[in-house]
Amino acid sequence: MGAFATTALATAAVAGGFADPVFDAQAVFRLLMGAMAEPGTVADLGARVAAPAPLVPAAAALLAALADGDTPVWMADPAGAGEAAARWLRFQTGAPITEDRAAATFALLPERHDPVGWASFPRGTSDYPDRSATLLLPVRDFAGGDGLVLAGPGIAAERRVAPAGLPEGFAAALAANRAGFPLGVDIVLVCGTAVLALPRSTRVREG
């Protein structure tokens, strides 16, 4: 890579962070906490960051708010197609970027990432189920896809969602994740600046 391109990457990494780190982080966290507490609801985190592709703005904002030196972030191809995104994350959060799934606190999944691979992210231990990864999965839209019926904590009776652009086998993977409760991963669907959380406590069926 030439000197010009390297400089451009470095510039991109230092730009586009939170304008107001304290209050942007608080606002993003509070919206995400609401989304986690009420699975299936869509929370718009707002346009608070400008991050390089393939980072979805909502995923970038979430990590800018919650990631740091203690939370390795897994992503695909951080030295290749993901290089600019990896640099941005390192600069903005101080989080180590890892290709080792077992080390991940957060994972930036590519679109339609095969759920078979999710088994190798940390699911916690029976003594410490909190030592588990949060997976950020980009979707095309929060509506227009096949219907899912959600139930469990945070949901008064049932909540219907229909995210578009989910990978094949998504509902079955979530059911398997729920079956392992209290172990499991927590999933945050991201699209544009918005999130929809599916913590491991949520029961999912197609419908």
Place this chain on the structure above:
Amino acid sequence: MRTTAMTAAATPGPAYNFAYLDEGTKRMIRRAILKGIAVPGYQVPFASREMPMPYGWGTGGVQVTAAILGPADVLKVIDQGADDTTNAVSIRAFFRKTAGIATTTRTVEATIVQTRHRIPETPLAAGQIIVYQVPIPEPLRFLEPRETETRTMHALEEYGLMHVKLYEDIARHGHIATTYAYPVKVEGRYVMDPSPLPKFDNPKMHRSPALQLFGAGREKRIYALPPYTDVRSLDFEDHPFTVQSFTEPCAVCGARNVYLDEVVTDDRGGRMFVCSDTDHCGTRRAEATP
């Protein structure tokens, strides 16, 4: 007399981090809260910080509140139901000073209620958050002092000892004598200490539309109940869980079906029962006097 319930936001001094905690600590606590929400009733360890107040003052609850608080929040703090005790007044003042937020004594005006040992009588609404100050988060602690053992018991859902303890109560007293910190089971999975609430308040936790967060500072634990979470007080088929009942209404506002405190009125043994929830009592009085 009706006092002004809402206190206007003050400008925070420049010497403080917003809400006192540094951003790294907030991030760590925020991540713990999210895991607590994902695994309702499970105690998430966190690296509790020294706070400028003694442990008995609810440093766990204060850290949780500090990590979630934003400039638009309106905070209510109660201690045994009262807004005007030293503890509650100090914590409100702490957040007014360090975060410049507005505070209130009115349950309906609050976005966050931090509490020591009561749940307000006014039902909490969707969107509200209640933060409990927890002294001892481990419900199995008095049965098994070793942390490694209680962790295993939770992992294996080995809650038989807890039932034995409650059953011993029945054998000895004819009923379950535990009236405070009465253990609950969350979503049929984790046994959880609800903090030293009177068991009168336990049913308010069940399927509450509010988000419930618990912070234990000295023991470094955070746990959570998302809205609409199943919270059942432990009991037996032949000895179902019951709450305290009071024969008299509140001597001041006449409320029934609320938790009452016994107040000594003179030195000749005079006493009366009044609402423990001072906002509830005051609001009822104000409404009764046009």
